[in-house]
Amino acid sequence: MLETIAYSIFNGVLYGTLLFMMSSGLTLIFGMMGVLNFAHASFYMLGAYFAYTFGLGTGFWVALFLAPIAVGAMGALVERYGLRRVHQYGHVPELLFTFGLAYVIEELVALFWGTVPVAYKAPAALNTTAFTMFGLDYSWFKVFILLVAVAMFVGLWALIKKTRAGLIIQGALSRPDMVGALGHNVPMVFTLVFAFGCALAGLGGVVGGIHFVTDPGMAFMMGPIVFVVVVLGGLGSVPGALVASLIIGILQTFFLSVNFSLADSIGTLGIENSGFFGVLWHMEATRIAPVLPFLLLVLTLIFRPRGLFGKREA
Amino acid sequence: MLKIQDLHAYYGKSHVLRGANMTVNRGEIVSLLGRNGVGRSTLCKAVMGLVPPVGHIEFDGKTISGKQSHEIAHAGIGYVPEDRAIFPGLSVVQNLELGMKKKGQTGEKWTLDKVYEWFPRLKEREHTPAEVLSGGEQQMLSMFRALMGDPQCILVDEPTEGLAPKVVADVAAILKQMAEDGLAVLLVEQKLSIALDIADRIYIMGDGNIVYEGTPEELKNNPEIRKEWLEV
Amino acid sequence: QEGPIRISYIEPLSGPFANVGDAGLKHFRFAAEKMNEQGGILGRDIEIVAMDNKQSPSESVQLVQRSIDEGINFVTQGNGSNVAGAMVEAVDRNNRRNEDNKVLYLNYAAVDPALTNERCSFYHFRFDAASDIKLEALSNYMKSRDDEIDKIFLINQDYSHGQFISKRMKELVDEKGIEAEIVGDVLHPIAQVRDFSPYISRIQQSGADTVVSGNWGNDLSLLVRAIDSAGLDVNIYTYYGGGLGTPAAVGPRGEGILYQITEWHADVNVDEGLTEYEKWFQEFKERYPEIDWYYHRIYNQMHMLKAAIEEVGNAEDIDAIARALEGMEFESQTGTITMRAQDHQILQPMYMSVMDTNAKYDADNSGVGFRTVANIPVEQATVDTTCDMRRP
Amino acid sequence: MATNTAAGSTNLLKLWPWVVVPLVAIVLPFLFDSGHAINLLSHMGVAIIFALSYNMLLGNTGLLSFGHAVYYGLGAYVAMHLLRSINDAGGEGLPIELLPLVGAGAGLFFGIIFGTFSVRRAGVVFAMITLGLGALVHSSSLMFTDFFGGEAGLFGYRDEAPSLFGVDYAPSRNVYFLVVAWAMIAAILIYLLKKTPLGWMANAVRDNPERAQFVGYDPTIVRFIQFALSAMFAGLAGGLFVITDEIVNDEAVNALTSGAVLLGTYIGGIGYFIGPIVGGTLVTFLESSLSAYTEAWVLYFGLMFIAIVMFAPMGLVGIVHTQYLNWKAGGWKGNTGARLYILLTGLVGIFGLVCVIELAYHYFRSWDPSAPFALMGVTVDATNALPWLVSFGIAIIGFGLMLFHGNPMLKRKLGAKSDGGKA
Amino acid sequence: MTTRNALELKGVKKNFGRAEIIRGLNLEVHEHERHVIIGPNGAGKSTMFNLISGRMKVSDGSIKLFGNDIHNLPAHKVNRMGLSRSFQVTNLFQNMTVMENLRCSLLWSEGHKYAFWKSVMGQQAVTDRAYELAERLNLTEQAEIPASLLTYAQQRSLEIGCTVASGAKVILLDEPTAGMSRTEANDVIQLIQRMTGENTLVVVEHDLSVVFELADRISVLVYGEIIATGTPEEIRNNAAVQEAYLGTEVH
C-alpha cells in the first residue's frame, strides 16, 4: 500500500505537470481574458507538429524554442485578425470562433502532415534512464518534463507579477475604453497575452507530442480536460491551475493504481451486478478514474463556484 | 496647453459637438458649464479619443486629435469620467496601479502615500474590490487614479456627484492643489457654486458650441447669460 | 444491367479516425483497380463509393439509405462494432421493408462476436476473424507456450470489444488449461487515457509476464510506449499491434515483445513465397508510400464477392448473391478459407507474429515489421456459433 | 436583441409563417422523394425541435450549455425502452404517435434532477457544470450497459407498435409527417412560452438577474423552470429521433451532439425565434450533404463557422433581418450597387478559395497528384503551377476588391449620407 | 395618525471581514412618512439599504418590516413582502423597452408568478397599470424605446417607476437625483412625490436642497450608526450633524 501511495504521488505529480503544461496557457486565455478558447488544444497540436518539422532540420533543442515562437506568432495573428473582431460580440461568438478554428487547424494539419501519426521522438540524450523506482525506469525525458513545467510556471508567474498585463486585461474586460484612457495599449496587450498563451500551449505540445502521440487527433483527445483544470483551479489563477493539475494527476493515478470497488471492500451485501446501483456498487475504481476530473469539476462548481483558488466567478 | 479648435463629434447620426473652441492653460482651472446633455462629457471624450473627434485638438503644441486614447494619455492628459469607471474586479490599489503609466511609477506630486494621506479611507479599503466602495469613495478613487499617471492636464467630469458636502470641499481643495502644481484642469460641473468658487475661467456650452467665455465674476454679474444657457 | 458495380465504403473520412478510414479506402480502391484490370466482375468495373460516416452509427444508417437511393447494392464497413451493429439493423430493416432494393453488408473489420451470433443476419458477411476466434487462436498459441507464461494481465478498452476480451480470456485460461494465472484485469475508457503509467505500475506490481490487450489505435501505442519506457519486461499479446499508426508510434520499442494475431502480415509473403501477392503488396506501397497493404481480408472479400456475383450471373439479385456467398470456399493466398453458412463468418488460418526490426517489410515506414512465430491452422481458429439465422 | 416586442393584438397577417411553413413542409417529401432525402427531412425536423429547445436556454435565458444532448439522449433512451417493450409485447401498448411524449417526460424528469444544482449560477459556472455533466452522462452510457446498451446501443421497430390513426410507419414518409406534426406542436408551444410571464422573466433574468430579484422573482427558479422545460422539449426531440432512426446509442448523449445544437442554434441566430429553425436545418443538411460532395467538407464547415461568427454575429437570420430593416428604412438607397458589388466580389473570392482548397486536397491527399482532376468542371493537373496561380489569383482579386475597394466605397457612400463617424 | 413602524432596525451590524461597516444601527421609519438618510460618504447608507432589501446578510441584529422579521431573507422574498428599492447605479433591464421594464416589474405583484400558461400581453390589468405608470413617469412617448437608449434622467425616472410599480408599501431610493441638474432634480422630486403618495419612503440623498424639500424626518448615519433623527429643522441645527456631515459649508 505504501508503495502504491508513494508511487501514485510520484507518477501523479508527473502526470499533473503534463496537465499543467497543456492548460497553463489556457489559464491566461480563458482565465484572464475570458476567451473560451476551444482551439487551445489545437495550438498544442501545432506545437508538436512544428517541433517535429523544425526538429528534422535543426534538431530538437533548437526546435524546442522555435516551435513555441511560431505557435505564438500564429496566436497573435488569430487574435489580431479574428478574435479581436469577435470579442465585442461576447463570449459565445468567441467560443464558436475558436470552435471553427479548431476544425480548420485540424484539417490543415491533416492536409499537410497526413492523417497518420508522425514519428516525433525525444532526442537520444533524453531517452536514457535517469533512475529506477520500485522497479520501474524513469527516463531523463520525464525529468525534462518536470523542468519545463517549472519553467512555464515561473514564466507565467513573472508575467503576472512583474507586468500588469493581468490587471490591464481584467480592467479592460469591464471598461476597455477607460483602460485605454489611462494610457494602456489594450489591443496590443490582448494580442501579446493571447500569443503568449498560445506559445505556452505550443511548448506543451513540443513536450506532450513526444510523451503522447503526434497525430491530427491529438487535439481532440486533449479535449475538455484543459478546461477542467483551469476551472477547477479557479479562473485566472496560475497556482490554482498547478494545484488542480496535481490534484487531478495524483487522484487519478491513485484511483488507477488501486484495486477497489464498493463490493470488494464492503462486501456484495447481496447486491447484484446489475441495475444502476448494482453496477455502481461493483464498479472498479479504475473504471471511474477517467471521469474523475469531471466529477470533481461538477462537485467543485456546485459547492465552490469560483474554483479552488479563484478570486472571482466569471 | 490644451487647445481645441472647431471640434465636432457624432454619435452615429446625431451631431453632438458642433465646432467647439477652447483653450486650457497650465496652472489654471477652467470650468465648463452647460445644461444637461449639451455635450460637455462628449467634449472630454473627444479629447481623450474615446469618441472620434472631427476637428483639431492640440496638446503641448502637438496634435492629438486622431490619436489612440492610450497615446493621448501618454501625451499627459488624465481623465476622470463622469461615471467614474472604476474597474469592478480589481482592488483599490490595483485600480490605482492601473493609473500609473509604468508599473510602480508615479509622478512626484502624487504618490500612493500622498493619496492615502489625503483620503485615508482608501488606505483602509486598499485590498477590497473597488465595486463595493461607496459611491463617494469610488469618485475619489477615480480621481486619484487619474493622478497616478502624472498628467499635465486633467479633465474632470462632474467630480462632486454624490459627494457629501464636506467631501465636496475636499475635492475643491484637491483641484486647487493640482492647479497650483501647474496642471491644467478642465472641470465639467453641474453645481454652479463650486465651479464659480474655484475656477479661473469659465466656458459655457450650448447647442454643441461654446457660447460664453469669461471669469466667474463676470458670469456672476451676468444673469442673462445664466438664465439663457444654464437654467431652464 | 450496365455500368459499374458499386460498393459503398462507409467509414470515417474526417475527424479523429479519418486516418483509419482513409487507409481502408485506399485498400479497396487499389483492389478494385487491380480487379478491373483483370476485367472486373462480369465485365463490369468495380467502383468504390466513399461515404464519410464520421464514425457515427446513425450517420452510417443514413448512408446506407443514401446508398440504396443511389441504387448501390453493396455496402462495406469495418471500423467499430457499434457502427456495424447499426448497419446490420439498417440493412435488415431495408431488406424487409424494401423487397426490390436490397443491400448486402460486407464487414471487413468489425469483430464483435454478437454480429455472427445472437444478432447474426442473412445479409451480413464478416471477412475478418471475430473477436472470439482471434482469442481462440491466441489462447491456443499461449497454451503452447505456457511454460514461459505464468502470470497474465488483461488490459482493455471499456466497451463491448474490450469487455468481451476481458471476460472471455478468463474463461479460456480454464478451458484450455493454460498453466498460468490471471493476475490483473483492468478496463479503461476508450480513447481517453493520456498517461498509461498508473496502469503500468499495476502490471508491474502484479508481477505479470504477459499482457493481453484488444486495444487499438492510440490506446495501444501509448500502452506499449509506457511499458517500454518503464522498462517493464513483459510480452504483449494484441489484436492490432500492426494496425495503422501503431508501429510508427511504438517503433523499435515493441521489438520482441509486441505480438499480434492476424490473418496475414507482410512477411507471410516472404515466408511462404507468395510472389504474386508480394508484388501486389509492393505495388500498393509504391502508390501509397505512407501506408502498407494491411487488410488481407479486403483481398478475400473482393474476390469472394466477385466469385459470388459471377456465380449468380448478375449483381442485383442480392438474395441469390448472399446464398452464393454462404458456405463458399475460396482459395486465398494463405490457404483455403470458408464462409461458414450458418453465421456468415469467415474461417481462415491465422498467424501469430511478433514485432521485429529484421522483418523484410516494415510497417508504416517505422523500421519494424512482424515475424511469424506460429501458424494457427483453421481448426484452431474456429469457434462454434449460436446463430439462428432468419433466411428469406 | 430578443424580439419579444410582442405583436400586440393578434395580427392575423403576421401569422402567415405558421401556415406557409407547414404547407411547404408537407409538399417537400413529394419533391424530394428519395428515401435518403426524406430521412434527411425528418432529421431536420428533429433538429429544429432540439435547436428550439436549446434556444430556450441560450437565447431566452442566457444560459450557455455544453451538455444539452444529455436530455435529448436520455429522452431517446427512455422512449426506446418503451418502444422495445411494445415490440416485445407483440405491438401492444402506447401508440407510436405518443412515444415522443415519453421522451419529453424523461427529458423533464432529468431536467428537474440536474437542474436543481446546475442553474444556481449562470455564466461560466453553469457552462462548465453542463460540460462536466455531459461528460459524466456520456461515460455512464458506456458503463451502465443494462440501460444504455453499451456502445452498440438499442434498437426498436417503429412498425411493430400500434398507431392511433392506423398509419403504417414502415415507410419513412409517414414518419416524416409525424415529425412535422410534432415539430409544429413543439414550435407553437415554445413560441407561446416566450410570451408568458415565465418567458418574459427568463429574458429579464438573462439581462439583469439582480433587478429581477427586486421585482420579486428568484432568478434561480426562473432559470430552473426554463431549464426543465427546455430539457422536456429536448427529450421530445429525442423521442422523435427514436421513431425516425429506430436506434439510440451513446452518440445521442455525447459532446458532439451537444456541440452541434449549439452551433446550429447560434448560426441561425439566437435572437430570433426562427433562428434555431434555420440553423438546425442548415447544419443538419450540411453535415450530411457537404461530405458527399467534397473531401474538404470539415474545412469548409470550420471556415463557414468562422465567417459567420465574424461577419454575422447575429446569425444568418440576424443578417437578413438587419439588412431587410436597413433596406426598408432606405439605408440601401444610393448604395445598392456598392452592396451588390461587395457581395459579388466576395463570392468571386470564395470561389477562388474553394478552388485553392480543392486543389490542395487533391495535391496532398490523392495518390497521384498529377492525375487529371476535374476542378469546377475544368480538368486540370494539380502539379502544374497554372491552376494554382489562377485559383489564387481569383481568390486574391475577389477578396482584395471586396476589402480594399468595395468596403471603403460603401463606407464612403454611407458616410456621405450621415456625415457621421462611427459610434 | 398611527405611528406604526413600517421599518424597524435594531442593533443591526454588518462587517466585511474585519471592517465593521454598520455598528449597531437602530432606526425606526414610521408608516407613510418620507424618511431621508444623510451621512458622509462611506458611512454605510447603501450598505444599510442592501441589508434591508436582502441583498446582503446582516451579521447581527434584526430588521422588521411591519413587524415581520425580514433580515437574511433573500431579496425576492423581501420584495414580495412589500419592500422595493432603487439603486445608486442605474439598474434596469437594458435591452427591454420602457413598457417591458414596467410590465416585468408588475408581473409578480399582479400575481402572475412563474406562470407559463398565460400570455403577458393578454393581461389587461398589467397593460393598464403599465400605461398608467408610463404616463405618470412622463415616458409615454418613449414607451417602445429600449431602456439603454433613454437619457440618464429618463433612466432614473424609469428606475423609480419600476421600483414603485410593484406596489410595494415601503420604497427605498438610493440617491435618486445623483448626476442631475437642479431642474432635473426638481422634476424627479416631484415625480417621487407624485409616485409614492401614501407609501413609506426611505431616501438616501446628498443634495441638501432635495433633502430638505422631501423629508418628513431625517436620520443622520455616520460611521455605521445613526447619530441623530429628527425633523429637518432639528437636524439643521444639530451641532454634531454639522460637524460630521455638513461641514462648514452649509447652503
Ligand SMILES: Nc1ncnc2c1ncn2[C@@H]1O[C@H](COP(=O)(O)OP(=O)(O)OP(=O)(O)O)[C@@H](O)[C@H]1O
Ligand atoms: N453613447 C451615446 N450614444 C448616443 N447618444 C449619446 C451617447 N452619449 C451621449 N449621447 C447624447 O449626446 C448628447 C450629449 O451628451 P453628453 O453626455 O456629452 O452631455 P453632457 O453635457 O455631459 O450632459 P450631462 O449633464 O448629462 O453629463 C446628449 O443628448 C446625449 O443624449
Ligand SMILES: Nc1ncnc2c1ncn2[C@@H]1O[C@H](COP(=O)(O)OP(=O)(O)OP(=O)(O)O)[C@@H](O)[C@H]1O
Ligand atoms: N462588500 C464589501 N466589502 C468590503 N467593504 C464594503 C463592502 N460594501 C461596502 N463596503 C464599505 O462599506 C462602507 C460603506 O459603504 P456604503 O456604500 O454603504 O456607503 P454610503 O454611505 O452609501 O456612501 P456614499 O454616500 O458615498 O454612497 C464603504 O467604506 C465601503 O467601502
Ligand SMILES: CC(C)C[C@H](N)C(=O)O
Ligand atoms: C478500429 C477497429 C480496430 C475497431 C474494432 N474492430 C472494433 O470492433 O471495435
Ligand SMILES: [Mg+2]
Ligand atoms: Mg456629462
Ligand SMILES: [Mg+2]
Ligand atoms: Mg451609497
